[in-house]
Amino acid sequence: MSAAPPAAAHAERRPRDTAEARTAAYLDSIRADPRLLRDFFLRLPKGGDLHNHLFGAVRTEYLIKLAGEDGLCIDTATLTAVVPPCGPGTRPAADARADRGFREAIVRAWSMQDFPPDQSGHDHFFATFDKFALVASLNQGKVLAEVADSVAVQHQFYLETMVNPASDGAERLGDEVGWDPDLAALHARLLAGGRLDRLVADARKETDAVDAEFRTAARCRTERPRPGCRLTARRIYQAFRGESPERVFTELALGMRLAERDSRFVAVNLVQPEDWDSSLRNYTLQMRMVRYLRTVYPRAYVTLHAGELRPGLVKPEDLRFHIAQAVDIAGAERIGHGVDLVHEDDWQRTAATMAARQIAVEVPFTSNAQILGVRGAEHPFDTYRAYGVPVVLATDDPGVSRIDISHEYQYAAETYGLSYPELKDLARASLQYAFLPGRSLWQGNPTRDGYRPAEVCAGQLPGAGRAPGAECRRLLATSPKATVQWRQEAAFASFENYFG
Structure with a gap:
C-alpha cells in the first residue's frame, strides 16, 4: 500500500548520543524475546494518548x-x-x-x-457501548480515575479523552430549533434567549461533579494519591455524527463554545461509525458545519474521525473524499484513523497537505484491526510517514479492545521494524501535536527536521549534564506544553540510563 512520495522518503533517525545508542542496541538484542520486549515497552515513556474515548477506555x-x-x-x-x-x-x-x-x-x-479473529468485529465492537453505557454514565468520575491511572502507569504524561456532557440537553435543543441550511441563522437560533449558554453552564456543572468524584476516587488531596493524579488531562467534546443535522450542529456548537470558555475542554470531534447511512449521507454537510463554526469559535481545536473505512465496508464512491474533506473543508488540526487514505482521489495531495500543515494522524492499530480488519502492510502507517505526515500512536477504546498503549508501541516496532529512536520520536509527536497551550520545547517542524530543542533550551535537556538556564526555565514556567514535554525528556533520560 505504501507508495514513494514526491519528496525524499522518511529516513530512519540514528541515535544521537551514547545512552540512546545503547538503548537502541538493547532493543535490537531482545526483539525475539516477548517477555523482555513487553517489559521494555511497559517502561518506555510514551508521551500522551490523543485519541481516547473515556467510556471505551475503562477496564471491563x-x-x-x-x-x-x-x-x-x-x-x-x-x-x-x-x-x-x-x-x-x-x-x-x-x-x-x-x-x-x-x-x-x-x-x-x-x-x-x-x-x-477471522470474523468482522465491526458490529460487535460498536454494540458494546450501549451494553455498559449506563454503568459508565453513573460513575464518570470513578471511570476517569481508573482511566487516568491506566495512562499514568503506562508512563504517559498527558491524556485527551472524549466525553459529551449535557448531550441530552443538546439533543432537545436541536430538536426545538429544527434544521436550517443557513448555518449562521441556525447558530443565532441556538443563541437566542441564552439557550446555548445554559447548555454550556449545564455541561460545566456536570464536569464539575465528575471532577469532584474523580478527586475523591483518585485520592488526589491525600497523602497517598493514585497515579492518575499526576496526569495532565484535557477533554474533547464528541458530537454524534449519526444523528439529525440539527442535533449534530448543536452538539458541535456546544463543544466549541465549551472549548473557548472552559480550559478543561480543548476541541471537538465527530464519533459513531463513519459507514452508517446517516453518517455517509451527511458527511460533507457536517464538514461544512465545522468550517462555519470555526469562524465563530476560532480558539477551539478540531480533530475528526475521518477515513475509518475500507473497501467492501462502503461503496467505492464513499472511499474517495473523507480525509480530504476533513482537511480541506473542516480544517481539522488532526485526523483520527485515516485508514482509507490511498483509496481517496488525489490522496498524494492530501498527504502532502497534511505534512505541510503538520496535521497529525492518530493511529490506533488494534482498533483498526478489530473494526476494519486492516493491519500490517494494508495499513497506511508507512505511507503517512513516508510523506512526512506527523503520526501519533493511540489506543481509541483500550477497555473494549483489551489492550494498552504499550501494546500499540510494541506492535509498531515488531510490524514495521521501527528502531528505538523512531519510537522515541513517535512518543514525542504525541505531545508535540497535543492541544496543549504554550510554546513547544521543540523548534520548527520536528516531523520534517527532527526534534531539535528550542534555542533557549539547546544543550540543556535532561541528561545533558547541564542545568537549564534562565530563559529555558522561563519557557517551562510559562508553557504547559513545554512543561509536559520536559517531563517526558526527563523520563527518557532515566529510561536510557536503566536500559543503556
Whole structure:
C-alpha cells in the first residue's frame, strides 16, 4: 500500500548520543524475546494518548464491579446493564462476583475478549457501548480515575479523552430549533434567549461533579494519591455524527463554545461509525458545519474521525473524499484513523497537505484491526510517514479492545521494524501535536527536521549534564506544553540510563 512520495522518503533517525545508542542496541538484542520486549515497552515513556474515548477506555472488569456496587441488573438476553429492580429476564450484576461463567459472558459482550479473529468485529465492537453505557454514565468520575491511572502507569504524561456532557440537553435543543441550511441563522437560533449558554453552564456543572468524584476516587488531596493524579488531562467534546443535522450542529456548537470558555475542554470531534447511512449521507454537510463554526469559535481545536473505512465496508464512491474533506473543508488540526487514505482521489495531495500543515494522524492499530480488519502492510502507517505526515500512536477504546498503549508501541516496532529512536520520536509527536497551550520545547517542524530543542533550551535537556538556564526555565514556567514535554525528556533520560 505504501507508495514513494514526491519528496525524499522518511529516513530512519540514528541515535544521537551514547545512552540512546545503547538503548537502541538493547532493543535490537531482545526483539525475539516477548517477555523482555513487553517489559521494555511497559517502561518506555510514551508521551500522551490523543485519541481516547473515556467510556471505551475503562477496564471491563471494573465496569462489572461498579455495576454490582450500584445494584444494577443485567438483561440475560442482551447482557445489557439496566436499572433495578431485577425482574424476570434479568440478573443482579453482583452475581458476577461469584458466578465465573456469568462474569465471563459479560466480559465477552462488553469487550472484544475472545472475539474470533477471522470474523468482522465491526458490529460487535460498536454494540458494546450501549451494553455498559449506563454503568459508565453513573460513575464518570470513578471511570476517569481508573482511566487516568491506566495512562499514568503506562508512563504517559498527558491524556485527551472524549466525553459529551449535557448531550441530552443538546439533543432537545436541536430538536426545538429544527434544521436550517443557513448555518449562521441556525447558530443565532441556538443563541437566542441564552439557550446555548445554559447548555454550556449545564455541561460545566456536570464536569464539575465528575471532577469532584474523580478527586475523591483518585485520592488526589491525600497523602497517598493514585497515579492518575499526576496526569495532565484535557477533554474533547464528541458530537454524534449519526444523528439529525440539527442535533449534530448543536452538539458541535456546544463543544466549541465549551472549548473557548472552559480550559478543561480543548476541541471537538465527530464519533459513531463513519459507514452508517446517516453518517455517509451527511458527511460533507457536517464538514461544512465545522468550517462555519470555526469562524465563530476560532480558539477551539478540531480533530475528526475521518477515513475509518475500507473497501467492501462502503461503496467505492464513499472511499474517495473523507480525509480530504476533513482537511480541506473542516480544517481539522488532526485526523483520527485515516485508514482509507490511498483509496481517496488525489490522496498524494492530501498527504502532502497534511505534512505541510503538520496535521497529525492518530493511529490506533488494534482498533483498526478489530473494526476494519486492516493491519500490517494494508495499513497506511508507512505511507503517512513516508510523506512526512506527523503520526501519533493511540489506543481509541483500550477497555473494549483489551489492550494498552504499550501494546500499540510494541506492535509498531515488531510490524514495521521501527528502531528505538523512531519510537522515541513517535512518543514525542504525541505531545508535540497535543492541544496543549504554550510554546513547544521543540523548534520548527520536528516531523520534517527532527526534534531539535528550542534555542533557549539547546544543550540543556535532561541528561545533558547541564542545568537549564534562565530563559529555558522561563519557557517551562510559562508553557504547559513545554512543561509536559520536559517531563517526558526527563523520563527518557532515566529510561536510557536503566536500559543503556
